[in-house]
Amino acid sequence: MLRGERFNRADRVIKVGFWINLVLMVMKLAAGYYGNSEAVFADGLESACDFIGIGLTIIALKVGRKPFDADHPYGHGKVESLSAIFVSLVIGxxxxxxxxAAVETMVIGNYQAPSLIAxxxxxxxIVIKEALYRYSVKVGDTLKSPALLAIAKDHRKDAITSVATLVGVTGAWFGFRxxxxxxxxxxxxxxxxxxxxTFRTxxxxxxxxxxxxxxxxxxxxxxxxxxxxxxxxxIRARHSGQFVIVDLQLGMDPQMTVKESHDIATEVKRRIFDTFANVGDVMIHINPSDEPHDDLIRL
Incomplete structure (x- = not known):
């Protein structure tokens, strides 16, 4: 999959979630307010908070698609993980x-009878958010995008919230306020x-x-x-947004010419790119295979 196509797919998922979330937010705020349900109204405010996370993700994907430059030789992909950190904080x-709000209501004891609209x-x-979760996580897994996967988890969080909200508001509707x-x-x-x-990942x-x-x-x-x-x-590897950067060392015949070993290393890199669409770069170091090698490293 081409680099631009990866980001375009991610953009589509984000935009679908953005507009559907807007409709749900207005619906839940109105239903909670006019339907006398604290749980549904809180669910609507939660959807409003989700706009912060979605907005951060849109910005992150825009920044993350920028190619590498002199100041960021490994690209800008890590901004997606940074965005996911912010999303996790919004969720928390x-x-x-x-x-x-729930504890305050129970302490005061000011319960209201919700209506059927709530x-x-x-x-x-529940139905819409679960569908959004499955759609987002499918594309997020395909692209290995931390930002998309964070948004997917946020959709699942909304679905779980609404399940509990449905149980609570239904019970309150039947009199258990x-x-x-x-x-x-x-x-x-x-x-x-x-x-x-989300934060840990x-x-x-x-x-x-x-x-x-x-x-x-x-x-x-x-x-x-x-x-x-x-x-x-x-062999080492690390994430950079939707891509993985790989470092590995190859042992080869010490009698090879530099050109021969270079061609083999290029073939290794080509096959890795062909097989793993989410690998962004491969850095290869060549060692003679007839002697032990202790890598020089300070980490």
Whole structure:
């Protein structure tokens, strides 16, 4: 997949989520206000907070698609992970706000009887947000985009929130009025969990944490399969937004010419690019295979 096509697909997912989220936000705020449901109204305010996360993601994708330059020789991809960190903080802040509002209502004991419109708004949100989650996570997994995956988790968070909201507002509609703020409070803990997962994954990528071991092992096996490569060692990889940057060392016959070893290394790199669409760059170091090699490193 071409670089521009990757970012265009990500843009489409973000824009679909943006406009649908706008419609849901207006619907839930109106249904919560006129339908006397604190849980549904809080759900609408949560959707408003999501605009911060979506806006940050749009900016991150715009910056992240810029090619490498003199100041950023590895490109600008890490801005996606940085954006995902901000999204996780928005998710966590939303959970804290919902928990505070629910506890305050239960302490005061000012319960209201919600109307059927609030029940319908919660049910519609569940269906739409779950569909958005599946759409976003499918494209996010394909592109290996941390920003898209963070947005997908945010959609799943909204779906979970709305399930609890539906249970609470339905119970309150049948007369158990405490269930409305209680559902909102319990939902906040699911939100905290999703925010923590998003933060942990993004922080791992920002700290150059190793990608999936299956991918690293597959790259090493592919390099070994190239004629002329006698060993592969000290393979490292790290995320840069939607791409992975790979470093590896190849052991080759010490009698080879520089041109021969260079051609083999180029073939290794070409096969890696052909097989792994999310690999952005491969840096190869060549060592003589007939003697042990201790890499010089200060890290």
């Amino acid at each position: 802040g939303t959970g804290a706000w919902i928990l505070y 029940v319908g708004a919660a049910a519609i949100t 405490i269930m409305d703020p209680l559902a909102a409070g319990l939902t906040s803990f699911f939100i905290f969990h999703i925010g923590y997962q 993004s922080a791992h990528e920002l700290m150059d944490g190793l990608p999936e071991m299956e991918m690293v092992a597959a790259i090493a096996d592919l390099a070994r399969s190239v004629k002329g490569v006698e060993s592969v060692h000290d």
